[in-house]
Amino acid sequence: MRTLVHLSDLHFGRVDAGLLAPLRELIHQLAPDVVVVSGDLTQRAKSEQFEEARAWLDTLPGPQIIVPGNHDISLYNVFRRFFLPLTRYKRYITDDLDPMYVDEEIAVLGVNTARSLTFKDGRVNKEQIETIRAQLAGLGPDVVRIIVTHHPFDLPSSNDEDDLVDRAPMAMKAFADCGVDLLLAGHMHASHAGNTQQRYQISEYAALVVQAGTATSTRGRGEVNSFNVVRVESERIEVDRYGWDDIGKAFSLVKTEPFLRKGNVWSAHTEGLYATGI
Template identity: 80%
Template sequence: MRTLVHLSDLHFGRVDPELLDPLRDLVHRLAPSVVVVSGDLTQRAKSEQFEEARAWLDTLPGPQIVVPGNHDISLYNVFRRFALPLERYKRYITDDLDPVFIDDEVAVLGVNTARSLTWKDGRVNKEQVDKIRATLASMPKDIVRVVVTHHPFDLPEGSTDEDDLVDRAHMAMDAFADVGVDLLLAGHLHKSHAGNTQARYKISEYAALVVQAGTATSTRGRGEVNSFNVIRTEPRKIEVDRYGWDSVHKQFQLLATEKFMRSGNVWAEVNEGLLAAGI
């Protein structure tokens, strides 16, 4: 089993500083196999915000898979936005925009979906998808395959803005089905969500698990408490714990656990009765 701590939308420049130390301490206690950060490390891609983000990431355990978000590209500096869109991100965070972690149980592939030509939307391109296909194609089936993006491949219940979805998602999903991607992690919406891709993407005998993280530390909660996910992966079972900020006790508390199992290449939520029966 591998444990992934999934953080997103840190937004240094608009963080609640009260959350940083308790979150850091809890992440260490959780002893993750990998820390995943799915974008928007800063609010406005300023050097001092990247410096703060880098300093805080350095207090977390590794290995870390970090990808940029749309807020990590300058918004108001037009030259920097189009000529040097992720130069500060690469200087302070990492120059690897599509990072990879692989061991004998899990493969975690980060994909940069942030683009300077759109204000908040994101996309994947054929080269990125081809890299994912090449990386995963020859792996043993029991290695859990995880793709991390900032922009989501699916939307939480009640969200209707299709523009929030990553562009060229159908092209990517066809490739994911071919190589058996199990789990898609994303952020961007500041809303927590877990489900599968079956309703949106009509791919025969395939449905990946989609897990969306809320904002871990930003003051822009959009109606949710600050939250993050802890994901425990096995070849046929994935559990998702959602932790949320308790403002009374000044700590993150476990709010809910969702359990999913794989049948063939289809991931679906299961209830406790089925799990107890070994189904």
């Protein structure tokens, strides 16, 4: 089994500073094999915000797979937005926009969906898809294949389809060919877990989609600050959602959702489902 801590939408520059130490301490207690951060590390892509984000990330265990979000591209500086869109991100966070971690049980691939030509939307292109194909080529059948993006490939039907990453159908066909199991994303500041079967209807294939809320931002959009712990086995994945308890001043387990794989289809497994409130 491998354990991933899945953080998203940190938004340094607009964080609740009281959450940083408890979150860091809990992550160390969880002892993850990989820490995943699915974008929007900053609020406005300023140098000091990236510096704060980098300093905090340096207090977390590794390895870390980090991708940028739309907030990590300058909004108001037009020259920087269009000609130097991720220069500060690459300077302070990582210059690798296609990060990858592989061991005998998991392959975790980061994919940059942030684009300067749009304020909040994201997209993938053919070159990125071919990179993913190459990175996953030759892996054993028991290796769980995980893609990390900021913008989601799937959402509940109640959400606006405009929030999905552009060219998602093209990407999903490639993911089916490559046997991608799990898609981790953020962007919406809302937690969600489900599979892709209804939206994409690819024969004998459905990936598991796990959406993280905002771990530290003051912009909760009606949901408490939260993050995910994803426990991965070749035939079973459990998603633990941790939410901020303002009374106890700590993150606590809110819900555990188990999913099982049959062939290349991941689906919810309700037996033994655990939930509590905060």
